Amino acid sequence: MGYRDFVLKGDIAYSIAKDALCTSENSFLVCIDGKSAGVFSLVPAQYGQLPLIDYTGKLIIPGLVDLHLHAPQFSFRALGMDLELLDWLKVHAFPEEAKYQDTAYALRAYTALVEDLKKGPNTHCCIFATVHVPATLLLMDLLEASGLVSLVGKVNMDRNSPDGLRETAGSIDATREWLDRCAEKKDKKNKNCGPILTPRFIPSCTDDLMRGLSELQKQYRLPLQSHLSENQREIAWVRELCPESSCYGDAYTRFDLFGAEVPTIMAHCVWPEGEEIELLRRRGVYVAHCPQSNSNLASGMAPIRRYLDAGIAVGLGSDIAGGTHTSIFRTMTEAIQVSKLRRFTGCDEAPLTREEAFYLGTLGGGSFFGQVGSFAAGYEFDALVMDDTSFAPPFALTIGDRLERAMYLSDDRHIIAKYVRGSAIQ
């Protein structure tokens, strides 16, 4: 559908705060020029002439936000989950990523990923590609064409990586070349997909590389994504590699690549040590909570309640292929589950509520992209229309209950329409 100004009618829900869900039955959601003009119980007179799409009885919610996904790993999701992080990288992830040197392979694999993302409930994604510039640009073209909004990173890794995946002296030059190509595409009206700097993680990146990336960041004013404190052996390794750092987060901070002026996502944050929580908070770093991956790779159960209590920004990540499912609905329900199991490790924290999980997967992560993840006036019009009839119970439900049920039970069949920035995703 080509209209950028229109009205949807249905049963509307969106987060207005971490623990507050706003719901409106049989209401009207107005889209003006790709942004929400608000939710109304009656169509305001000034919008009376707009096309009205009647989704009476259907759920209308913001699209979901995935703050952490490894595009080249989509091909082997739900395989090989018999190892923990460092061995898993070596045995499964690195060999698969090396294949993306072949752009024909990359096209095939990335096409499957983007098709999956289009059909699912996510509208925004932060994505790790590989070290390969051609494959990364190819992925970005596919994502641009999809209509979804994404930040994609050519990955940097120049140590502790296998041949075929380890960059040598040319990493910064290749990154610069990639960024210049991205800038050209932006001049030619690319608007959905942009670059994000992506040092894989401290063990993969020499100090020289980190310094070079820091200069690039200052020059190109880019956001940044990486990994933090996912697994105990990984943390111990970083401690060996960076004896002068007070904690893993400090190893990034030393290069000005950890929040503050640099919008930053750190994935996992399962085992914060010492001042790391304060560092995350003070520098405004986003935590991408990836519970499914943390379970599958036996990494642990992240202390999300502590992050929320500290006022740290938290979103959700599928972490394909540590995670198996791209749908952030699945990540929400696993975040709730894992928060309930944490008490058996001796932590006395309130579990996540359904409202909080929904917030994390929409407004929580969406705020990294800007005005994303809500239907408040001025926010990007990113919406899902869902038909939950097939799992309706034999009694009436509130919209909040219907949303809870959709989080657990829905799949792509139940998404009957999807909009990003006001345009329908086909």
Next chain:
Amino acid sequence: MGYRDFVLKGDIAYSIAKDALCTSENSFLVCIDGKSAGVFSLVPAQYGQLPLIDYTGKLIIPGLVDLHLHAPQFSFRALGMDLELLDWLKVHAFPEEAKYQDTAYALRAYTALVEDLKKGPNTHCCIFATVHVPATLLLMDLLEASGLVSLVGKVNMDRNSPDGLRETAGSIDATREWLDRCAEKKDKKNKNCGPILTPRFIPSCTDDLMRGLSELQKQYRLPLQSHLSENQREIAWVRELCPESSCYGDAYTRFDLFGAEVPTIMAHCVWPEGEEIELLRRRGVYVAHCPQSNSNLASGMAPIRRYLDAGIAVGLGSDIAGGTHTSIFRTMTEAIQVSKLRRFTGCDEAPLTREEAFYLGTLGGGSFFGQVGSFAAGYEFDALVMDDTSFAPPFALTIGDRLERAMYLSDDRHIIAKYVRGSAIQ
């Protein structure tokens, strides 16, 4: 399809032991009179004239077995998971179950459940109904007609339960009436669905009721199902109610309602105390492991490795609606995940492998029903044919890998044929 003798061709996998999966590519699975005659690389001459259904390239595996599901709770699955067991029962489960006094409501709700079970990967189920005899018989009729195999229990509860759900003196008489009706139906050729004695759990059942059920068990020679050691508050309550019992399991044993001569399933077994593990083992009691429910209700993480090491029989349970998903594939993957998280509680146990999880959900639980859950010659012919093309990766996979991926990624769309005792489920 009406044939009882036929051959399926495809990529076949089934458990031959806890940690051993047998796979055969492009092979032939023979069904004679509703039982497997074995798996062959070439069709043996004596079967050469049988109808051959060519599922080349598709996965063929045994149907899955659910050892624990609350039929009346299907209606509110994926709702109200904000409470722990005892409060959750009071606030959500009991009020919903009381509605099944109304057989029109029961028909509506149970029809939805049975339709869901037919479409999914489970072929065998052990089911709790409610205290209501008419609704329970109605459920059994629906299940009989479905072609699935099930054991269904009219629930017994005569204390610590709300009005409308608490049986008074008539519990044993009502149970006897129900069992006599079941026997009549069996005489009239019911073969798929039979009764199982179902005291809800110790807190719900007075000693008199348990004694009465013990007599019924001896008279009718029935199997038994109940709950054991699911939640800490529940266990403490049982300790108060039964001060003379050495552990929760002993509270059942005192009435001869815990294994030995009585084929028994105990759901959960999350917190075994003292001699309980030895009691389970010695008396041959089946543990129904319900990881999804144990997470959702914050009950804990069951020590399944210890049960397996002790040689205890273990199967899987969806535990709808502590659990949200009927598919035992989902239970398998959550069993694996939870086994990986147990180490963070201080337990040093090997996580479940994919082979073990698949075993638990087929042969492990299937053995409660008899020769169920395998394609070895003589086993019931219960099979799923699955088309995993839509999530095939851009590289070749072993059958074991395809099965792992199907466990995590498949849904009912991928089940293209389903057989129970050699008959196709439509």
